[in-house]
Amino acid sequence: MRVLLVEDDVALSLGVTRALEREGWQVDGLADGRQAMAPGLINLYELAVLDLGLPGMDGMTVLRAWRAAGAKLPVLLLTARDELSDRVAGLNAGADDYLVKPFDLPELVARLRALKRRSEGRVSETLVVGELTMDLSHRELSHRADPVYLSPREFALTEMLMQRVGRVVSKDAIVARLSSWEADFSENSVEVYVHRLRKRLGELGVTIRTVRGFGYVLECNAQPGPATETGNESD
Template sequence: MRVLVIEDDMTLGHALQEFLADQGYAVDWLTDGDKVLGALAGQTYDLLLLDLNLPGRSGLDVLRQLRQDGNQVPVLIVTARDGLDDRVAGLDAGADDYVTKPFDLPELAARVRVFGRRRSGQAQPLIEAGTLSFDTVGREVRANGQRLSLSVRELSVLEMLMARAGRVVTKRQIVNSLSAWDADFSENAVEVYVYRLRKRLEGTGASIQTVRGFGYMLETQAA
């Protein structure tokens, strides 16, 4: 999942970027409200973490413009404005959720996971595909009950494939979801991670098939 953080506090912005990246997300970070619409014109995001008190255009103005333009990207407001009127204004402007500062990072991570489940059509924090089960909270995959040792990137690629088991996931979709502005992540890198995952999945009853000219598809046997 690709996340855009819009936060002008350098300490908090850096902390959010590092924390969410450690959770397996591709994270870009902006500090100025005037740059948000341009960034969204060139890149698709799965979630925006939006501060309201920004230099340039305010977060609320950014949100209103997004919805006016028909952009339905999910927005989680993260702000120090904790008044009832502020929360109502943010939600009425089109925000999907609202968190006030200070907040605990584990709670924020849980809220972000909710958006990830909505995106993949999964109501529960456990994604199951054949003999595989993916705990999106603990970031752990098991095959036939046995834990698989996977890197953060391998987990993220497998999560996309499991959420769409039986359907094609293109290389470009994987790159767009998992790459950030400052990351060296390409279609060639996707091939490397898929190769590693195929080795990890041997004997599990699950396999990653190449659909030539399109991408990859996870095929599974019944648990």
């Protein structure tokens, strides 16, 4: 998952970034409200953590502008103010949750997990496809209770496909999700990772099928078997 963090406190931003990266999430940080207003920027993310007391442009103004532009992603507000009127104003402006400083990082992570679940219409931290089970809380994938070891990028791609099992996931969406790990991540990189996962997961009862010109679909096989190359284009 890709998260936008808009926070001007350097130490806090670093701590939050590290905590979210331990979850396997990709975090892009900004320290100025005006930077968060770049055209189309907010559409690259699935969650946002937004401080209210920002230089350049305050967080409330940024939030209202995001919502006015049609941004639907969940937004968690951070603030040093604990007045009821401030909380109400933030929620009325379009915030999905509100956390007062100082806070514990585990609480922040838990709140963001809950926002992510609600945005996806889920109530569980577990994804199941066939005999594959993904524990999102602990960042673990297993097959019949046996661990399946993946790199962070492989895990993120598998999570994306399992969340949309039976539906096409476009190459553009995958590039957007994984690009914060390496600046030159491209559609060719996607093909490399899909090729790796196709071999890893094919023997565990799932297939990654190529839909020419669109992207990839994760499907559950009737019986686990060797990986097969499907589709009419490269992996």
